[in-house]
Amino acid sequence: MRINTNVAALNSYNQLKNTQNNLSKSLSRLSSGKRINGAADDAAGLAISEKMNAQTRGLAQAQRNAQDGISMIQTAEGALKESHSILQRMRELAVQSGNDTNTADDRAEIQKEVDQLSQELTRIGKTTEFNTQKLLNGTVEDIKFQIGANEQQNMQVSISDMRGHALGVAGEVKTEETAAVTDGGDNTTDLGEGDYTVSGNLDDGLEMLNSDGVAVATSSNGLTWSASSGDDTITFTKGTVTSGTISIDGSGNATAEVGVENLGLEAGTYTVSGTDLLDENGNVVASDNGSLTTFSDPGGTDLVTFSAAVADGDTIEVGGVDVASQTSADKAITTLDDAIASVSEERSKLGAVQNRLDHTINNLNTAEENLTAAESRISDVDMAKEMMNMSKQQILSQAGTAMMAQANQLPQGVLQLLG
Missing domain, CATH: 1.20.1330.10 (f41 fragment of flagellin, N-terminal domain)
Known part of the structure; x- marks a missing residue:
């Protein structure tokens, strides 16, 4: 009999230690609900599980x-x-x-x-x-x-x-322009003071009608208007006059709302400020290179081009699609x-x-749903099965503790030999 080395106790200790480790892992799985709580639990399973989780x-x-x-x-x-x-x-x-x-x-x-x-x-x-x-x-x-x-x-x-x-429903660019009535040389006033209504269209010809509906001037382009009787003319330079009213004052100045080809301006009211074109909220929607004839958006796309320079402070109106005449409507x-x-x-x-x-x-x-189920089968613990395993480890732990106590008692048998 040997007392310096209690082999039975060492064996019981090792078995008890393994049981305690297994019990600890079982408790960890049951508390987390996961079968894999660390790479050591299942290295390959962890890699597959994390890929599926991603x-x-x-x-x-x-x-x-x-x-x-x-x-x-x-x-x-x-x-x-x-x-x-x-x-x-x-x-x-x-x-x-x-x-x-x-x-x-x-x-x-x-x-x-x-x-x-x-x-x-x-x-x-x-x-x-x-x-x-x-x-x-x-x-x-x-x-x-x-x-x-x-x-x-x-x-x-x-x-x-x-x-x-x-969508094609923004109309012409409109701004007010003043031009002088030019006498052809006969010193006769053919176009007198008053308000005249513009009628017709560019395709069929435009007329300037007096209050009696009589045409006093005509135009084929909306820019140059020639008196029907006489040689007086009015030449607008900023844009075409295709609708509205042409007013002539006592000094022979003609004022009209002119339309300019709309290349991209949306419907609204704009104001020329320096070389910028501002919307109703004061936001810059287009700028000019200094000539005040061509205004482009920040991307460089031309939005409106005038045949003659507009002036600082001019108001520009862009209406909707033209319905001001039977033909345009x-x-x-x-x-x-x-x-x-x-x-x-x-x-x-x-x-x-x-x-x-x-x-x-x-x-x-x-x-x-399907991928989650697949990942669950790899990483999630079977609670019922793990409970069985924990019960087993608990019983083994208790048995191991008891056997270790018995093993520790074995060396005491030597005392009986001493009488």
Whole structure:
């Protein structure tokens, strides 16, 4: 018998230590609900589990991304719904103005509403935004919705420019201009003081009618007007006079609202300030190189060009589609039909994108569910099975403790040999 080395006690100790380690792991799994709490628990399983976890979290975020995309699309489509209503009303007014039961004054009042509606259409296009991003001003080109958990799993969406000018319903640029009545040399006043109404169009010819409806001057280009009887002329230089009124004062100065080809200005009121063109809120929308004839936006695109320099402080009006005469109103109906079709096409496209995103979300949800289940089978603990294991380890721990106590008693048997 040996007492210096109690081999039985050492063996019991080692077995008890292993049991305690196993019990500790079991308690850790039961308290966390995870089968793998550290790389040592299952190195390969940990790597697979973390890769799957990255995918499931990515799929969950992709679903939120798609929901945000739907919200953006709904915001844009909701604004276009109102744009549709505006265009329908403008078309209704164009049809009304196309009826010759209306006088020039009647059509002038109709034009006022058309101008206001065009401005509102542009305002909607300029201000509709989602998360501070403009949606309908033509800047939404090939934006990407990340609708997958991995690289390149996205979809592109573009929204066309839905402002008035892009839809073709922003009218001419109009500004007031003064020109002198020039005598042809016979020293006879052919065009006297008074207000004259502009009638006709550029295609068929323009007339300047007096209060009795008699043509006192004609023009083929809206710039140079020649007296019907006599040799007096009026020459406007900033732009064409195609509608409205030409007023002549006692000094022989003619004043009129002139129209300039609109290259990109939206409906509204603008003011020339130095070499800048300001909107109603004082924002710079275009600038000139100093000649005060061509104004371009910050991107360098020409918005309006005058045949002669405008002056600092001049007011420039941009109305809606022209309905001031029967001919122009008739043309406006077709223009508005095209605009309505453009908005319809855009709304249809956005609706299709929204439906696609709905299906995307459903697919992502299914993929996340299945992948989560697969990851769970690797990393999550089977609670019932682990409870059985813990009970086993607890019993072994108790037995090991008892056996270690017995082993510690064995050396005491030597005392009996000493008598």
